[in-house]
Amino acid sequence: MKLTLVTGLTGLLLLGTIVELLRRRQLREKYGMLWLAVLIIVIPLSLFPRLLDNVAELLGVASGVSLVLFLGIVFLLLVCVHLSWEVSALEEETRTLAEDFALLRAEIDADRAARDELVSTDG
C-alpha cells in the first residue's frame, strides 16, 4: 500500500509539472504531446504496478515490474536519440543563420566601401 502511494504521488506530481509547463508555454506542442502520452501510460501503472503482469508472462518476462523497467529504459534511449537528432537539426540551422549573417555583413560592408569611395572621389 505504501509503495502504491509513493509511485502514485510521483506520477501525479509529474503530470502536474508537465501540464503546468504546457500551460505556461514553456514546452512546444510536439514535446508536450509526447510527455502527456507517456503519463497516460505511467499513471495507471504507478497506481497498479501489477497491471502488466499478464503481458509480462506472455513475453516470458518474470514480472510486470521488470517489463516496465525494460520498456522504460528503451523509451529513455529513444528520447535521447530523438534529442540528439533535434540538436543536430538546430546546429544545422544556426550554421545557416551564421552564414546568412556573414553574407549580409559582407554585402553591407561592400556597399559602405563603395559609398565611401564615391564620397572621397567627389570631395
Add this chain to the structure above:
Amino acid sequence: MVNGKRTLIIIPALNESGSIADVVGEVRGELPGVDVLVVDDGSTDRTAAVAAAAGALVAKLPYNLGVGGAMRLGYRYARDHDYDVAIQIDADGQHDPRYVPKLVDLLDDNDLVIGARFAGEGDYNVRGPRRWAMVMLSAVLSRVARTKLTDTTSGFRAANRRVIEMFAGWYPAEYLGDTVETLVHTARRGYRIRQVPVAMRKRMAGTPSHSPAKAMVYLGRAFAVLTLALIRR
C-alpha cells in the same frame, strides 16, 4: 491604402513559384496602393525571385519555419513599418483579393476578421474525418470567441493594429497552432473576432491531400491542438 488605411498583404509561400506571380499580380491589380510582402518560408525553388519580379516585397527565411513562423515575420514587418491593417492571403490563389475591402471595412468594429468559405459557393466539399475535425473546431471556437465561426482554419484573415502588435510578439509556429491557437488566444484576450463569407477558388497550382489516413491524423492533431490551446493561458 484600402478605405484610408495603410494596408499590408502578407503572403506566406513555400515552393509556390507556379502560382505566386499570378497571386501577387492579381492583388496589386485589384488593390492599387497596398504593399505586398511575400514571406518565402525557405523555398527550394524560385519563389522569392518570381515574387520580387512580380512587384512584391520579399522576405526570404533562411530555412523553413512553417506558416506560423512566416506569419510572425510578416506581422513584425507590419508593426515595424507602421501599417494599420495586415491581411494574410494564401499563395496558392484560392483567396480572391476582391474581398479584401470587405474584410477591412469590418475591422472598424472588430479586431480580427476571417474570410470563411460558405456552403454552396464554389465547389469545396469535405467529408469524413476532415469534416468532423472542422465541425468540432467551429463548435468549440465559436463558443470561445462568442461569434459564429465556420471556417476556423482559413488562412484569409485581416488584423488591425492591436492584433498586429500581439501577433508580432506571439505567433505559434506549430502545425494548426497558426490558425486554431491564435483564435483561442485572441478571443481570450477580449479581442473581437468576426467572420465574413467569401467564395474560395480552386488552387492555381499544387494539389490538396485527400488520403483517409491523413484525414484521421488531421482529426487527432486538431483535437490535440484544440485541447492544448484551451488549457493554455
